Amino acid sequence: AQSVAQPEDQVNVAEGNPLTVKCTYSVSGNPYLFWYVQYPNRGLQFLLKYITGDNLVKGSYGFEAEFNKSQTSFHLKKPSALVSDSALYFCAVRDLALGSGGGADGLTFGKGTHLIIQP
């Protein structure tokens, strides 16, 4: 079974400082990994994904994430936080080794991390 852990319920960062939102995953095969963001009263929005290739993936709004296979992690990062980055962030995974069915066609999401950027 595939699973995702986001160990922090909330991350507080001062505006202008770098931010990291942590994510670890568990799959039996190779993973597809995703980050989504949810702003208040808005639907989930795709930020970035890792499928294959470079371990450092760049996405929307200046965010990036680093895939680390040995640590089974996919932490979200941004060099300089903005107040407007404050939102709920979800990490998600799909196991490439799984065929269709059994829930494998959907993404497995973490519980989410509230990111709060303080002015």
Add this chain to the structure above:
Amino acid sequence: GAGVSQTPSNKVTEKGKYVELRCDPISGHTALYWYRQSLGQGPEFLIYFQGTGAADDSGLPNDRFFAVRPEGSVSTLKIQRTERGDSAVYLCASSPGWSPNTGELFFGEGSRLTVL
């Protein structure tokens, strides 16, 4: 509009009643997903359609839940004999199709269901 549209945005019902939630995906997207998000949790997979057929319904919690997509576009999630535990935000997402080059889901704003 250009995005995924879900109606109603809010639904309050009484225990035991029947509820339908509608999803209108992005035009041309063949893949459609339903997820359920309970308070303080991440989205939980319910069902996946590729075209008109339910390719994977293993996430539906029990036989009170059913979803259809008769013409390969709009989908309806149907919940019979609602229970208080069904209260959640029901999310719909669509994508051009599941392949290694996609994987990006486009979500609607959700339908918040409250069962009293």
